[in-house]
Amino acid sequence: QQGVNRFIQLADDSDEVPNLQGKSYGAFKLSAKEWKKLELMHDVLQFANFSTAIESGIDNLRKWYHKIDETDVYFICLALDPNYKIAYAKSKWEPHDFEKGMRCLQIVFDRY
Numbered sequence: 205q206q207g208v209n210r211f212i213q214l215a216d217d218s219d220e221v222p223n224l225q226g227k228s229y230g231a232f233k234l235s236a237k238e239w240k241k242l243e244l245m246h247d248v249l250q251f252a253n254f255s256t257a258i259e260s261g262i263d264n265l266r267k268w269y270h271k272i273d274e275t276d277v278y279f280i281c282l283a284l285d286p287n288y289k290i291a292y293a294k295s296k297w298e299p300h301d302f303e304k305g306m307r308c309l310q311i312v313f314d315r316y
Contacts, residue, residue, distance in 0.1 A: 205239055279305030280312060 215221040215229035234242065272278045282288045283305070293302050 209233065276305070276308035276312070280309055283309050 212229045212233050221229070279293060282293050283290050290306070293305055297305070
């Protein structure tokens with residue numbers, strides 16, 4: 205901010221800085237309110253770069269989350285975990301997913 209303001213202050217009087225056609229460099233001077241808005245835009249744009257990384261992470265989570273559908277181990281682990289047991293899956297999962305999990309659990313227990 206200080207550097208830009210200093211440049212604007214000196215540019216119009218300098219022979220080394222090219223002249224603008226129909227304007228002076230002073231016309232581009234920003235008020236304190238405009239600097240505040242510019243700082244806010246800068247912060248938002250920095251977050252936009254960060255949000256790309258967040259979205260990539262979410263895509264990766266989705267990929268691995270859907271891998272759970274390819275195995276019966278997750279449901280069996282939930283059913284055997286004393287903190288969750290079958291009640292968790294029954295209350296949070298879709299009925300057809302819960303029933304599929306129960307069938308897989310039964311097959312595994314019947315095998316052993």
